[in-house]
Amino acid sequence: MFSTTQFPSARESKLLEQLRENPQLLERFESILALAREEDGANVRSADEVEFALINQLSLLGNETLTHWAYSAEQSISKEFKSDNPSIQQREKKPQMVEHVWTH
Numbered sequence: 001m002f003s004t005t006q007f008p009s010a011r012e013s014k015l016l017e018q019l020r021e022n023p024q025l026l027e028r029f030e031s032i033l034a035l036a037r038e039e040d041g042a043n044v045r046s047a048d049e050v051e052f053a054l055i056n057q058l059s060l061l062g063n064e065t066l067t068h069w070a071y072s073a074e075q076s077i078s079k080e081f082k083s084d085n086p087s088i089q090q091r092e093k094k095p096q097m098v099e100h101v102w103t104h
Contacts, residue, residue: 022068028061 008016019026035053038045045053082088 024064025061025068028057028064032057032061 019029032054035050035057
């Protein structure tokens, strides 16, 4: 449970630090909280509209979370592989070739 005092607890501080490191997740949580408080407009929406908007926000949150996780996992595996195989050289994709393949 979060503290009710003026100063954040260790748990709250950790959460704030993590959200600062992941601004896209912070933005998504702000959108979800805005839905809960009906801050995105003065008009009152139906429960179905709020549910649809919430499902959309949760889907975006899931997508952003998985994207962040995949990037972190790839970085970790790459670092581990490079330390196990120091003679391996990393090659980058050539953007022109990728663009050519996608357009033809």
